[in-house]
Amino acid sequence: MNPDTLRQQTESYLHDRIPISRAMGVAVGSCEIGGFLLTAPLEENHNHLGTAFGGSLGAVATLAGYALLWVRMAEPDCHIVIRESAIRYFHPVTAEIRARCLEPDPAAFAPFMTRFRETSRARLRLTVEIAEGDRTCVRFHGEFVAMKV
């Protein structure tokens, strides 16, 4: 699929199915391998200090992990849910939220897909980083579960 079409389809999917993503202004910046990026403006997501609200950062990171897995699996008859996550806030985010989901290690992704196809259910850990310039402000680890419908 054309990269821009995939990006737009993924964004529409998030907005239609998870409406708070629209209220947060979440956009899909890129679905490309190694550069999977979700963004959200500070205006809708600031806190009492004028920096990004921790809950919004966690929600955008959760969406980034979810969306990457949805796109990489490319399995229409599949539900993905989050089982657990942990997030650390190192520095305030002072401008647009830019959440990059790291590509899963192929050594983990291949057995994950095998298990999903064989047992209809598999889990995978993903990492999302939110940076400003060269500085990592937030790191998120989430365990996602994919289930055949």
Add this chain to the structure above:
Amino acid sequence: MNPDTLRQQTESYLHDRIPISRAMGVAVGSCEIGGFLLTAPLEENHNHLGTAFGGSLGAVATLAGYALLWVRMAEPDCHIVIRESAIRYFHPVTAEIRARCLEPDPAAFAPFMTRFRETSRARLRLTVEIAEGDRTCVRFHGEFVAMKV
């Protein structure tokens, strides 16, 4: 302060300072000791399965911890931020989100307040639970940092 006035003031504070809380429909159900409760409707916060979106659950839990600490400290010249958190999703939340922040243990809260007053900075761990009926669906642990302005 009258409990209902405190509840309304806390809700207005969240909506004014953290605007996504208004978009999420977050309401302060109670500020009372032992029953601190934030709610949010499923309508604004559902996912692709019609249950509560994990990112919304995390955001409401973060707000519950933040708001409890703000109310219990009752220190106007204080900023509170979140340093890290972890969340586990045991069961889907299928109706209104009801996030209860547990009261901090007095054996932790008293030294936290002493440290805050002496050094202008202190950290405290809080637990938030989201339940439906008797069933705990989500458990959140967050470390919050209070700083004198």
